[in-house]
Amino acid sequence: MTYIVEGESGPWEVVIGLEVHAQITSNAKLFSGAATAFGAEPNAQVSFIDAGFPGMLPVINHECVAQAVRTGLGLNAKVNLWSRFDRKNYFYADLPQGYQISQYAHPIIGEGAIDIELADGSTKTIGITRLHLEQDAGKSQHDQHPTKSFIDLNRSGVALMEVVSEPDMRSPEEAGAYLTKLRQIMRYLGTCDGNMDEGSMRADVNVSVRKAGEGFRTRCEVKNVNSIRFVMQAVETEARRQVEVWESGGTVEQETRLFDTSRGITRSMRSKEDAHDYRYFPDPDLPPLVIDAAWVEGLKAALPELPDARRARYVRDYGITPYDAHVLTLERETAAYYETVAKGRDAKQAANWVMGDLFAAINRTKSSIAEPPVSAADLGALLDLMADGTLSGKLAKEVFEVMVETGRAPGAIVEERGLKQVTDTGAIEAVIDQVLAANADKVAEYRSGKDKLFGFFVGQTMKAMQGKGNPALVNDVLKQKLS
Amino acid sequence: MHPTDFTLAGALAALNEGAISAEELTRAHVAAVEALNPKLNAFITTTSEKALDAARASDARRKRGEAGPLEGIPLAIKDLFCTEGVRTTAGSKILGNFIPPYESTVTAQLKRDGAVFLGKANLDEFAMGSSNLTSAYGGVLNPWQRKDDPSARLVPGGSSGGSAAAVAARMALGATGTDTGGSIRQPAAFCGITGIKPTYGRCSRFGIVAFASSLDQAGPFARTVEDCAILLRSMAGHDPKDSTSANQPVPDFAAACGRSVKGMRIGVPREYRLDGMPAEIEKLWRQGLDWLRDAGAEIVDISLPHTKYALPTYYIVAPAEASSNLARYDGVRFGLRVAEKDSDLRDLYERTRAEGFGAEVRRRIMIGTYVLSAGYYDAYYLKAQKIRALIASDFDAAWAKVDAIVTPATPSAAFAEGENADDPVKMYLNDVFTVTANLAGLPGLALPTGLDHQGLPLGLQVIGRAFDEETVFAVGAALERAADFKAMPAMRAGA
Numbered sequence: 001m002t003y004i005v006e007g008e009s010g011p012w013e014v015v016i017g018l019e020v021h022a023q024i025t026s027n028a029k030l031f032s033g034a035a036t037a038f039g040a041e042p043n044a045q046v047s048f049i050d051a052g053f054p055g056m057l058p059v060i061n062h063e064c065v066a067q068a069v070r071t072g073l074g075l076n077a078k079v080n081l082w083s084r085f086d087r088k089n090y091f092y093a094d095l096p097q098g099y100q101i102s103q104y105a106h107p108i109i110g111e112g113a114i115d116i117e118l119a120d121g122s123t124k125t126i127g128i129t130r131l132h133l134e135q136d137a138g139k140s141q142h143d144q145h146p147t148k149s150f151i152d153l154n155r156s157g158v159a160l161m162e163v164v165s166e167p168d169m170r171s172p173e174e175a176g177a178y179l180t181k182l183r184q185i186m187r188y189l190g191t192c193d194g195n196m197d198e199g200s201m202r203a204d205v206n207v208s209v210r211k212a213g214e215g216f217r218t219r220c221e222v223k224n225v226n227s228i229r230f231v232m233q234a235v236e237t238e239a240r241r242q243v244e245v246w247e248s249g250g251t252v253e254q255e256t257r258l259f260d261t262s263r264g265i266t267r268s269m270r271s272k273e274d275a276h277d278y279r280y281f282p283d284p285d286l287p288p289l290v291i292d293a294a295w296v297e298g299l300k301a302a303l304p305e306l307p308d309a310r311r312a313r314y315v316r317d318y319g320i321t322p323y324d325a326h327v328l329t330l331e332r333e334t335a336a337y338y339e340t341v342a343k344g345r346d347a348k349q350a351a352n353w354v355m356g357d358l359f360a361a362i363n364r365t366k367s368s369i370a371e372p373p374v375s376a377a378d379l380g381a382l383l384d385l386m387a388d389g390t391l392s393g394k395l396a397k398e399v400f401e402v403m404v405e406t407g408r409a410p411g412a413i414v415e416e417r418g419l420k421q422v423t424d425t426g427a428i429e430a431v432i433d434q435v436l437a438a439n440a441d442k443v444a445e446y447r448s449g450k451d452k453l454f455g456f457f458v459g460q461t462m463k464a465m466q467g468k469g470n471p472a473l474v475n476d477v478l479k480q481k482l483s
Numbered sequence: 484m485h486p487t488d489f490t491l492a493g494a495l496a497a498l499n500e501g502a503i504s505a506e507e508l509t510r511a512h513v514a515a516v517e518a519l520n521p522k523l524n525a526f527i528t529t530t531s532e533k534a535l536d537a538a539r540a541s542d543a544r545r546k547r548g549e550a551g552p553l554e555g556i557p558l559a560i561k562d563l564f565c566t567e568g569v570r571t572t573a574g575s576k577i578l579g580n581f582i583p584p585y586e587s588t589v590t591a592q593l594k595r596d597g598a599v600f601l602g603k604a605n606l607d608e609f610a611m612g613s614s615n616l617t618s619a620y621g622g623v624l625n626p627w628q629r630k631d632d633p634s635a636r637l638v639p640g641g642s643s644g645g646s647a648a649a650v651a652a653r654m655a656l657g658a659t660g661t662d663t664g665g666s667i668r669q670p671a672a673f674c675g676i677t678g679i680k681p682t683y684g685r686c687s688r689f690g691i692v693a694f695a696s697s698l699d700q701a702g703p704f705a706r707t708v709e710d711c712a713i714l715l716r717s718m719a720g721h722d723p724k725d726s727t728s729a730n731q732p733v734p735d736f737a738a739a740c741g742r743s744v745k746g747m748r749i750g751v752p753r754e755y756r757l758d759g760m761p762a763e764i765e766k767l768w769r770q771g772l773d774w775l776r777d778a779g780a781e782i783v784d785i786s787l788p789h790t791k792y793a794l795p796t797y798y799i800v801a802p803a804e805a806s807s808n809l810a811r812y813d814g815v816r817f818g819l820r821v822a823e824k825d826s827d828l829r830d831l832y833e834r835t836r837a838e839g840f841g842a843e844v845r846r847r848i849m850i851g852t853y854v855l856s857a858g859y860y861d862a863y864y865l866k867a868q869k870i871r872a873l874i875a876s877d878f879d880a881a882w883a884k885v886d887a888i889v890t891p892a893t894p895s896a897a898f899a900e901g902e903n904a905d906d907p908v909k910m911y912l913n914d915v916f917t918v919t920a921n922l923a924g925l926p927g928l929a930l931p932t933g934l935d936h937q938g939l940p941l942g943l944q945v946i947g948r949a950f951d952e953e954t955v956f957a958v959g960a961a962l963e964r965a966a967d968f969k970a971m972p973a974m975r976a977g978a
Contacts, residue, residue, distance in 0.1 A: 053585075054581065055692050099807055151815070277856055277857045
């Protein structure tokens, strides 16, 4: 399905490339030991290094390097054993050092590619140009005081990965699918939590339009878009704007634009003429980053299973449909939940329950797969009760609803509602005593050698217990009482 | 013997024998600082009370048998080293009110070893200068005087001018300095004392206000080669807080001072014979080589062909790094802030930096910004980096033939205030013999070996292989023994 912007002069194709800034999941910042947790009091997580104090020096956090390498491996990309940090120089109040340490000329990760899944069931390969490590800046707050700006340096120095794609996307859907896939891979790897509303992931969207068969026309960069939906909207609106510019005889100028989420339009932030001269040069405080091939191999060997592989395995081993496998592997937590439920059970039935009743319950209770209303172990236990015939499918649905409401285990609910076999020896003894008292003649016959009557006593007991007596226990107690 | 006349090694011996207490030793130096500093301006900040407290604590440690290798030794600390709770200005108005909440690694190690800090020594602003005249806290007077014109105000050299003057005038037994293009060796030569810039990476740069990160290196001043060796051992060592500090063992440098130079090959680079070099510098150099030959060394002519590009290369690389390193002085978080009531951010930057930085610092920031700019980067910065690599490979080739290189330390004796002021390039020529060691990251030691016709000290420089300070100390000590330099500055404690 080709995405086309219909102009007065005919159809236009859209060309999209994304630069995604992803916050690395790590306890400490890229070059200091300060903490990185979201939501701390302003300026509570700032070392003298992050605040750019005199004489302070950066020291690379090896875990952040490992996270970048893991991500590179997850993007099927080349890992550069030699990379280097450069300084990107500019003045701003939330940039304490007066420069950002980044990897401009020699990134740690080179070319790679990922496959994206589209709504029509097709897949498309999107090229990755590079991934590099860099520090985040602090945060300026201009809306806290009528005449003052406040600076929060908690983010200053936090490790980011900038993932640059090739201009391979041709529609808002593809841009959305690419971001979704990138986020999914990083979440699987545990290298970025992908929480876009906390700023853990944001995208710069490069958009241009062209007529079929043309080379690239001038692109504009829409900065700092912070949700997948907004990225798709930004592509759409920016492409339409550019078509209008070209068709009205104008020229699209290379510039940086902002996406106004409330009005759904992009507007100019700065033109090429106003672009900063960042005066990049190698950071003399940091020797080149040299990593060992064997270390990279070790990280590779320890990588978790990635979404594509997991999806294929579900289809192959569990016999579920590719669509179901896709849905169940979108989030690592969902996949883990599903596998717990499916283990040793009917995998298709497990898939139906997870995607049907569980997802519905999550939506209804506004919870999440990470904190589900019913645990995977409990859902598995429910399936077992169906498998051993304790519960019918209809009863199981009822029990499930009670589980969602009460958070209790299915066994307890079954027992409480009198749906479960009785295993209490005392209760069985009481019933058996009654049965034996009411059938004293048969007891005498049995004791005189009519062994076959044992089945009669079992039957009478079970009848009295409405079939819920545990057969083994009933047998044991009867044998004991009749001996 | 007056306590300020001790060598550092001699003072340690006297302290060990109980001939003097750390408090007495410090008191004598505090008195010297109080008497001389109003004239010399060698210190920006004096910390006499803290020093006496530290000396008493030192005496207590010694009594408990816990004396460190520098126990009770009073030192001057260049005001580029951050010292916890003590104002650190970098010689700049922009840090005039800056009291660091942390200690540099080098000064922390000196304290760990028992040293007593007398105060913060004057310097060229952000260590940019060769005269100490760019300090926002006034110039430092060289304690030496010209025979013919004792009233001429001679500069102590720079940028570590306060440190060198303090040690020469016997206000301190030793001092810390930093050397980016010659800032230890040139003032040591001008003040008739000894100073070493060790191998790049030998001392941690953590907590030292940065000038040019790839060139900056801390080192000691003292009045003998052995004293420098003792101080360097405490200052040096790997620091995980500085990614460029080297994970190398720290040898007993003082022991190396006793090594014979017999059989050593000493290189004499022909490119260091400058046109118009004063005859007395030429004579000093030849004399030094003769002494080493007499001591059994072999003198070898060598070539360091890219030497003539060293100065221009340095004056691209150092300002480039400085322009970026000094961006953090913006009036936002610490130090000087100059703003009007309605100043916006840009105005705050402009006012703060225009008022906070002196002319030389502003000049170098502009040069550095220019050479890194789009369209100029390849022609200047990148080319300079390539030449830097060639200069380093010149030395690599030389080490196949020689064990150390001996050159003059400076092209002249100390000049007077105003004599080089008309032309910054003329001032930059002071570094002509010293910048190469910074560009190549090599250790270089300067020591006094003679006097010029005005009775001012002149020094030689010994350059060694990376992390081979031991050979440098051995050669330096041999020159020191032969030169038997006994001259003393006119202005000094106990005089």
